[in-house]
Structure formats: structure tokens, C-alpha cells
Amino acid sequence: MMRTTILDIQKMKQRGERIPMVTAYDYTSAQIADRAGVPMILVGDSLGMVVLGHTSTVPVTLDEMLHHTRAAVRGTQRALVIGDLPFLTYTTTEQAIQSAGRMLQEAGAHAVKLEGGAAMAPTIARLVELGIPVMGHVGFTPQSVNQIGTRVQARNATDAAQLIEDVLELESAGAFAVVLELIPAQLAAVVAQRVRIPMIGIGAGAGCDGQVQVWHDMLGLYTDFKPRHAKPYANLAGIIEQAITTYAEEVRAGTFPGDEHSSKMSEEALQAALAQTGE
Known part of the structure; x- marks a missing residue:
């Protein structure tokens, strides 16, 4: 059974195929998602809230991410597993190399995700140069919640133009895909049309190349907070x-x-x- 690669994901965009991605945080959930045929599984630092009970992703450590990513990888045979790099684990290129290297070597992830726009382009370029696939993340970036708050981003012309530039910079740096979170649907659709790499939306409308949803939100497991962009496909908590x-x-x-x-x-x-x- 062949493992999905970043080239497979990019070819899906070229063919016009919509790309589903879900989060998973352990062996069992990853196994279920893999059997369902989801091509990408994100072990997100959202586990800080839905698994560990924090109020944000900020307290999540790299060791915690490695622990959960290892478990998720064991549950998969086909899906591309992406491990989130948590808050303050990629503040320099050297630190990012160490963190991302551990995610691939120790946890078995096939790629990493990190937050940030153009400022992260040199770091992404270096990681890609070393053979580490990178997924970007712009718009609402949860690790910056204390600075930007939880709200839709890039609603005015200046911020929207900056977001477009950010995505273009990430693409040029070698990111294989980018998550667009909580941005206007029209803007997300334009961005997806302007770049060659897949744009994976969450709260960014239907014009993206794919979508990502949090496991606990889509299955009705997490009742503390119900984001507008989440659609529960079951009420498993009940x-x-x-x-x-x-x-x-x-x-x-x-x-x-x-x-x-x-x-x-x-x-x-x-x-x-x-x-x-x-x-």
C-alpha cells in the first residue's frame, strides 16, 4: 500500500480534486481516518484544547506533539501525516531545523506545519532544502491568539494584500501547501487561484483547494466551544x-x-x- 506524498497532494490540485484533511491525535483516531481514505492527517497543536484541556494552543510543548504524532503515525498506512510545530519551537532557523528534524526522526511524521507569513519564508526554504516538507499556515494563527485575538483576519485591503504576498512568499520558499484559517471566502478563493500549491481552508470558504476540520468538532465530541466554521457530522458526545x-x-x-x-x-x-x- 503506497503512502500519500506531497507530490500526490499537489497533483490533486492540478486535477481539480478537492482535498479533505482532518486532525487526529492518537492511534485509534488516525487509524479510522486512514481507513476512511483521508489523504492528509494533521496532528495539530489544537490538541492543547480538545485533548489536554488548555484554553489555547500556546501551552503545548514539542515533547507533547512528538508523543501524539508518534501514536497517530502508528495508526496509518496511506495518509500523509503532518506534525504541528508548537509555539516558540521555531523562533530561529536553527531551532526550526532541530524541532522539525525531531518531528520526522522521532515521531515519524512525513511533514511539518508552522505558522506565519513572509517572515517565515527563509526558515521554510532552509527546511525544504534539507528535505523536510513544510505546510504553511496564515490568516488566523492560533499560536498568536494573545496578540491578534480569535477573529476573522485580512478583511481590509491592506491586510488582504499582505496575506496574498505572504502566501506567494511561502510558495516561493517551497511550502507544499498552506492552511488558510479564518479569512474572507472571496479572498481565499482568489489566493487559491493565484498559486500552484494547494490552499487548505478552515473557516475560509469553499473556494479553497481542500478543507481541514478538527476531529472533536466534526464528530461532536468537544462541547466547550463550537466554532462557526465547524460542521458536526455526528453527536458522538451524546x-x-x-x-x-x-x-x-x-x-x-x-x-x-x-x-x-x-x-x-x-x-x-x-x-x-x-x-x-x-x-
């Missing part, structure tokens, strides 16, 4: 809660486990065991 409630009720009532869930031994063996213990 289903899981009901299943656990039923289990707890059966334990309290003594109806679980039943004979079908238990193992047996011969009465002779039991009596012999009791005799050996003086019972």
Missing part, C-alpha cells in the same frame, strides 16, 4: 455519554457482567485450589 450511563447502571444493578462476558473453570479445579489454601 452517544458516548449514554453508553457510559447505561454501563454504570448495569454495574450498579448487577446485570453486567453476564455469563457471556465471563470465563469458567471446573468445579473440581476450584475445589482443589481451595483445598491447597486450607479453605
Whole structure:
């Protein structure tokens, strides 16, 4: 079974195929996404909120990202797995090389994602030069939440022009794709038409080349916050809660486990065991 490559992803754009990407944070979720045929899985630092219970991605460490990425990679056979580089782990090119190198060597990721526009182009160019595939991320960048807040970006002409320039710089630097988060749909569509590499949207409208959704949002698992751009395709939180409630009720009532869930031994063996213990 062939692993999806960054060239496969770029060819999907060339053919006009829409590209689905989902986040996954462990072996089981990645395995399910891989079986579903999703070509790209992002082990996002959004795990800070939906897995670790933080209020933002800022507290997430590189060691935590490596831990979760390793697990997700083990669950895949076909998908391209991209590991997020967390806050303050790529402040210099040298640090980015170390962080990205660990993500590929220790966690087994096939690419990394980092946030930032034109200022990150030299770092991306160096990583690509060393053989590390890089996905960019512009628009709303969650690691900068304390500076920019959680809101739609690039709504005015100046900011929109800068975003276009940012994407062009990332493309020139060698990024194989870019995430566009929380920007106006019209702008995202224009950007996608102007570049050769795939634009993966989240809260950026239908004009992008692909979309990414957070596992817990799309499956209705995370109820603390429901972003406008997320579409729940199931309400698994309710289903899981009901299943656990039923289990707890059966334990309290003594109806679980039943004979079908238990193992047996011969009465002779039991009596012999009791005799050996003086019972």
C-alpha cells in the first residue's frame, strides 16, 4: 500500500480534486481516518484544547506533539501525516531545523506545519532544502491568539494584500501547501487561484483547494466551544455519554457482567485450589 506524498497532494490540485484533511491525535483516531481514505492527517497543536484541556494552543510543548504524532503515525498506512510545530519551537532557523528534524526522526511524521507569513519564508526554504516538507499556515494563527485575538483576519485591503504576498512568499520558499484559517471566502478563493500549491481552508470558504476540520468538532465530541466554521457530522458526545450511563447502571444493578462476558473453570479445579489454601 503506497503512502500519500506531497507530490500526490499537489497533483490533486492540478486535477481539480478537492482535498479533505482532518486532525487526529492518537492511534485509534488516525487509524479510522486512514481507513476512511483521508489523504492528509494533521496532528495539530489544537490538541492543547480538545485533548489536554488548555484554553489555547500556546501551552503545548514539542515533547507533547512528538508523543501524539508518534501514536497517530502508528495508526496509518496511506495518509500523509503532518506534525504541528508548537509555539516558540521555531523562533530561529536553527531551532526550526532541530524541532522539525525531531518531528520526522522521532515521531515519524512525513511533514511539518508552522505558522506565519513572509517572515517565515527563509526558515521554510532552509527546511525544504534539507528535505523536510513544510505546510504553511496564515490568516488566523492560533499560536498568536494573545496578540491578534480569535477573529476573522485580512478583511481590509491592506491586510488582504499582505496575506496574498505572504502566501506567494511561502510558495516561493517551497511550502507544499498552506492552511488558510479564518479569512474572507472571496479572498481565499482568489489566493487559491493565484498559486500552484494547494490552499487548505478552515473557516475560509469553499473556494479553497481542500478543507481541514478538527476531529472533536466534526464528530461532536468537544462541547466547550463550537466554532462557526465547524460542521458536526455526528453527536458522538451524546452517544458516548449514554453508553457510559447505561454501563454504570448495569454495574450498579448487577446485570453486567453476564455469563457471556465471563470465563469458567471446573468445579473440581476450584475445589482443589481451595483445598491447597486450607479453605
